Amino acid sequence: MKSYSLIAPGKINLYLEIIGDRADGFHELVMILQTIELADVIDLQSNDTQDITLHCNHPQVPVDATNLAYRAAQLMCKTFPAAYANYGGVDIKITKNLPVAAGLAGGSVDAAAVLVGMDLMWNLGLTQPELQDLAGKLGSDIPFCISGGTAIATGRGEKLDLITNLDNLWVVLAKYQSISVSTPWAYQTYRQNYRNSYVSAREDVISRGDRIRSGELMNAIIKQEGHKIGELLYNDLEKVVLPEYPKVSQLRQLFADLGVLGTMMSGSGPTVFALCSNEEQATDVMSKVQHTINDSDLELWVTKLASSGIQVA
Ligand code: ATP
Secondary structure, eight states: OOEEEEEEEEEEEEEEEEEEEOTTSSEEEEEEEEEEEEEEEEEEEEOSSSOEEEEESOTTSOOSTTSHHHHHHHHHHHHOHHHHHHHOOEEEEEEOOSOTTSSSOHHHHHHHHHHHHHHHHTTOOOOHHHHHHHHHHHOTTHHHHHHOSEEEEEETTTEEEEEOOOOSOEEEEEEETTOOOOHHHHHHHHHHHHGGGOOOSHHHHHHHHHHHHTSHHHHHHHTTOHHHHHHHOEETTHHHHHHHOHHHHHHHHHHHHTTOSEEEEOTTSSOEEEEESSHHHHHHHHHHHHHHHOOTTEEEEEEEBOSOSOEEO
16 A cells, blocks of 8 residues: 555653663663553655655644654665665655643654554564564654553663553643753753762662562552552652743642642653543543633643554554
């Protein structure tokens, strides 16, 4: 087939712990990543040239070679030159539904969708591990975006252990349109302030990962205990982002006051999510927040936790 349409769902972090520095300049992390239903849509079409073109409906998203989806297409062309010569270039259309620079892996999922879509379009028959190896070359969160669901991610985020799918809960996402947080800034600031808590010995790094694997949050996820999961949400990056952005901090407090299962900033923020038992609670919380804050700069979404990553539409 010469064209494909793919659903590229975002993620939230149920857990994000920064353990230490790595020789490659990244951080050693332990995360629990969770796919949500809110998704971008990626349309791919082979063209009769050798060009990659990209269009996006969101003005904040670059449409040049800095776009991660564009870089994913370049990587496929470079890795599979025979298929590239045979099928030609690709036109990429991104319909952005995920907020940009929001901590929801918006760029990463678009790139993951391009890898999955070009594999299908070019009849390459790549396995999921093969696609994830390619994804790891583009960015740390991209391997997870391909498989999706609920996973423990270690290393710089690219080493994945899939765990029981947690798809019975709902979330409210909240983001001020005018606030975006640079992921490199958040990690660099964390390093400046908390470097003395880093561990470096291999056995210490491994034991931090093991602590989560056999810990209470994992247990709560396996048993699908929403209240317990809500209590145990954790994100080290809140320590640097919340003091810098008091409005984000207030939003988090408001969610907590409304009695949700739990609330946390996702990734490097500034999106804050509130975990809810069901759609009704999520919708109710969303309208209360809208009513209380009453600011047209505040965007809110209700979405469900989801069990799979990139899907053909
Ligand atoms: P993560 O959770 O992986 O840190 P994020 O949700 O914080 O990601 P993105 O939405 O991926 O952040 O955007 C970060 C920056 O990446 C944007 O400011 C934008 O300039 C750039 N970018 C590159 N490609 C894309 C894309 N396809 N969609 C959105 N942003 C992109």
